Amino acid sequence: xLWAVIMAGGSGTRFWPESRQKKPKQLLNIFGRKTLLExxxxxxxxxxxxxxxxxxxxxxxxxxxRRLLKIDSRQIxxxxxxxxxxxxxxxxxATLLKKDPHAVLAFLPADHLIENQARFRKVLKTAGDLAERxxxxxxxxxxxxxxxxxxxxxxxxRCLHKGRQGLAVYHLKRFREKPGLRQARxxxxxxxxxxxxxxxxxxxxxxxxxxxRYHPGIYQLAQKITSGPAVRTMKTYFPKMxxxxxxxxxxxxxxxxxxxxxxxxxxxxxGGWQVxxxxxxxxxxxxxxxxxxxxxxSRGNIVSGxxxxxxxxxxxDLVVVDTEDAVLVCDRRQTERIxxxxxxxxLRKKWHKYL
Amino acid sequence: xLWAVIMAGGSGTRFWPESRQKKPKQLLNIFGRKTLLExxxxxxxxxxxxxxxxxxxxxxxxxxxRRLLKIDSRQIxxxxxxxxxxxxxxxxxATLLKKDPHAVLAFLPADHLIENQARFRKVLKTAGDLAERxxxxxxxxxxxxxxxxxxxxxxxxRCLHKGRQGLAVYHLKRFREKPGLRQARxxxxxxxxxxxxxxxxxxxxxxxxxxxRYHPGIYQLAQKITSGPAVRTMKTYFPKMxxxxxxxxxxxxxxxxxxxxxxxxxxxxxGGWQVxxxxxxxxxxxxxxxxxxxxxxSRGNIVSGxxxxxxxxxxxDLVVVDTEDAVLVCDRRQTERIxxxxxxxxLRKKWHKYL
Numbered sequence: 159x160l161w162a163v164i165m166a167g168g169s170g171t172r173f174w175p176e177s178r179q180k181k182p183k184q185l186l187n188i189f190g191r192k193t194l195l196e197x198x199x200x201x202x203x204x205x206x207x208x209x210x211x212x213x214x215x216x217x218x219x220x221x222x223x224r225r226l227l228k229i230d231s232r233q234i235x236x237x238x239x240x241x242x243x244x245x246x247x248x249x250x251x252a253t254l255l256k257k258d259p260h261a262v263l264a265f266l267p268a269d270h271l272i273e274n275q276a277r278f279r280k281v282l283k284t285a286g287d288l289a290e291r292x293x294x295x296x297x298x299x300x301x302x303x304x305x306x307x308x309x310x311x312x313x314x315x316r317c318l319h320k321g322r323q324g325l326a327v328y329h330l331k332r333f334r335e336k337p338g339l340r341q342a343r344x345x346x347x348x349x350x351x352x353x354x355x356x357x358x359x360x361x362x363x364x365x366x367x368x369x370x371r372y373h374p375g376i377y378q379l380a381q382k383i384t385s386g387p388a389v390r391t392m393k394t395y396f397p398k399m400x401x402x403x404x405x406x407x408x409x410x411x412x413x414x415x416x417x418x419x420x421x422x423x424x425x426x427x428x429g430g431w432q433v434x435x436x437x438x439x440x441x442x443x444x445x446x447x448x449x450x451x452x453x454x455x456s457r458g459n460i461v462s463g464x465x466x467x468x469x470x471x472x473x474x475d476l477v478v479v480d481t482e483d484a485v486l487v488c489d490r491r492q493t494e495r496i497x498x499x500x501x502x503x504x505l506r507k508k509w510h511k512y513l
Numbered sequence: 514x515l516w517a518v519i520m521a522g523g524s525g526t527r528f529w530p531e532s533r534q535k536k537p538k539q540l541l542n543i544f545g546r547k548t549l550l551e552x553x554x555x556x557x558x559x560x561x562x563x564x565x566x567x568x569x570x571x572x573x574x575x576x577x578x579r580r581l582l583k584i585d586s587r588q589i590x591x592x593x594x595x596x597x598x599x600x601x602x603x604x605x606x607a608t609l610l611k612k613d614p615h616a617v618l619a620f621l622p623a624d625h626l627i628e629n630q631a632r633f634r635k636v637l638k639t640a641g642d643l644a645e646r647x648x649x650x651x652x653x654x655x656x657x658x659x660x661x662x663x664x665x666x667x668x669x670x671r672c673l674h675k676g677r678q679g680l681a682v683y684h685l686k687r688f689r690e691k692p693g694l695r696q697a698r699x700x701x702x703x704x705x706x707x708x709x710x711x712x713x714x715x716x717x718x719x720x721x722x723x724x725x726r727y728h729p730g731i732y733q734l735a736q737k738i739t740s741g742p743a744v745r746t747m748k749t750y751f752p753k754m755x756x757x758x759x760x761x762x763x764x765x766x767x768x769x770x771x772x773x774x775x776x777x778x779x780x781x782x783x784g785g786w787q788v789x790x791x792x793x794x795x796x797x798x799x800x801x802x803x804x805x806x807x808x809x810x811s812r813g814n815i816v817s818g819x820x821x822x823x824x825x826x827x828x829x830d831l832v833v834v835d836t837e838d839a840v841l842v843c844d845r846r847q848t849e850r851i852x853x854x855x856x857x858x859x860l861r862k863k864w865h866k867y868l
Contacts (some may be wrong), residue, residue: 467839467867469530471848480840484822485824487823487824488828492826495827499807502809512822
């Protein structure tokens with residue numbers, strides 16, 4: 159049966175000052191009336207029933223996650239520390255395998271935006287069936303809209319199957335690291351590359367099998383955790399897990415045996431403030447504004463506010479974000495430096511309240 | 514006797530969003546622990562006694578002015594509408610002439626900054642004596658530090674007197690309008706031009722006499738106001754006054770009969786956010802910051818905040834001002850546009866609360 163594993167452990171400093179340690183990106187509701195986590199959960203409706211959803215999140219967010227999604231506490235795995243996605247995937251697989259030896263898991267980041275929900279469920283079903291039948295991981299690749307240098311790419315190999323409704327299945331030839339701009343351009347031009355969306359579907363028994371073979375440490379710790387009293391063993395063993403991503407830990411060693419489906423459901427990873435113009439329309443001067451703002455002789459700005467008025471006068475290409483206790487003004491082309499700024503905040507105690 | 518007339522009627526939109534209709538520039542205390550009005554009042558101490566100070570302000574600020582300065586309500590002239598400086602000067606002269614037929618008046622804007630208070634009082638005394646003896650208006654000119662295009666200039670004529678302590682008196686050859694950059698550069702180079710500080714000392718009887726001759730309308734209305742019951746006549750006659758500055762109304766027609774003293778007491782007219790680097794020192798990257806701020810990879814910015822943290826990331830040459838209900842982000846070289854922005858705010862009712 160198809161299960162969903164929502165990966166909600168991220169900290170999301172790229173949306174600072176809206177995102178904070180207590181309220182990471184997946185818990186923000188600035189991208190719609192509901193939080194990204196809720197949106198991720200709700201778009202499964204009609205595809206995966208509520209009871210077959212597992213959420214992996216930071217320990218400290220567990221109560222909030224349960225309140226938001228109204229799910230059983232046994233459907234939440236709270237991580238005491240961050241250990242990237244591989245330990246999280248193995249733990250989820252080990253947990254669900256006990257309930258359903260034929261479990262097929264859809265691993266879904268909790269902080270992405272998807273426009274066409276029906277299409278998403280259609281792809282999910284196809285991928286679920288495929289993964290169940292083949293035992294191979296099925297990754298979701300997004301046709302690149304432009305040469306993005308912030309994503310990993312999936313290089314498509316042989317076409318395995320061209321289905322109805324435009325859904326095709328390819329062998330995955332290679333994972334490609336985040337490319338430079340020149341290489342990204344070549345990727346886009348060749349039409350053989352897809353953005354790695356980070357979503358994939360895989361049978362639980364295969365996750366475990368792969369873990370045992372390539373990362374026995376993670377496998378053994380996951381076994382210990384799932385066979386002991388939940389909370390205590392988690393605190394004891396989870397921190398010993400290797401900090402490694404699914405891509406590095408399992409996908410790399412398996413290359414040649416991975417499938418990929420090019421998807422077209424209007425995906426956005428919300429990689430930072432700079433993506434807002436991709437999801438909201440700009441005014442005549444290229445400004446995208448959320449909240450109360452007054453722009454005078456200003457172009458190409460991204461503004462996110464709340465109650466306070468944000469007035470821009472004679473400025474271009476800025477990100478301006480106003481929150482209750484902090485204001486950010488950043489060059490729109492340098493949003494990756496917000497991470498550095500948050501790092502700088504962590505160095506001074508008096509600024510810790512803004513983290 | 515020397516009296517001081519503090520002209521505190523301005524609205525000061527250039528410091529928006531700190532300055533508002535209810536709290537114009539002269540009532541701001543971001544330039545020191547006390548408001549500019551209080552600073553103007555306090556620096557007279559030792560030069561003009563408290564009882565010989567008259568404040569002209571907007572009607573709606575009268576109560577606040579009285580509370581701040583702890584002066585008698587008869588020492589305040591509240592204007593029901595703004596009519597620039599000429600009506601204000603004539604009214605002050607007419608009022609004080611009734612108390613002291615030999616009154617000499619020092620007209621002082623309430624919203625300037627002066628560094629060397631002792632020097633200021635020294636100049637004031639010299640100018641007072643000179644004005645009393647000659648009956649001529651004595652203007653204060655500031656040696657230009659750079660070719661400012663936002664000031665009027667005083668062109669010095671013949672030197673009348675070179676006193677001790679570097680105080681000299683010149684005939685004023687001409688008033689010069691705000692020059693273009695090229696002309697301003699020539700002004701500075703020639704060393705014969707001074708910035709018009711807007712401060713001047715003049716005998717009350719001469720103010721009245723000049724008004725009667727060149728602007729009989731203003732003279733007559735001022736006579737009516739000072740001979741009737743204060744508040745009611747003010748409301749009736751003051752709005753009929755011509756809206757005109759002292760420079761245009763009286764100084765222009767008197768040219769050739771005006772004196773000027775080059776002053777050196779560290780004057781700043783606080784013409785807008787862009788002057789902050791002139792009065793506060795910048796950090797190693799040319800940023801001037803007031804309040805709580807965190808600057809990362811940012812240069813040449815002017816930041817004014819309060820409680821909230823202001824974070825700048827990868828931005829240069831901006832003015833960023835954070836207040837309780839509004840945030841301003843403006844190009845440092847375009848601060849004169851703040852006035853346009855405030856104008857734009859006045860066009861929409863939902864924004865009136867920010868005026």
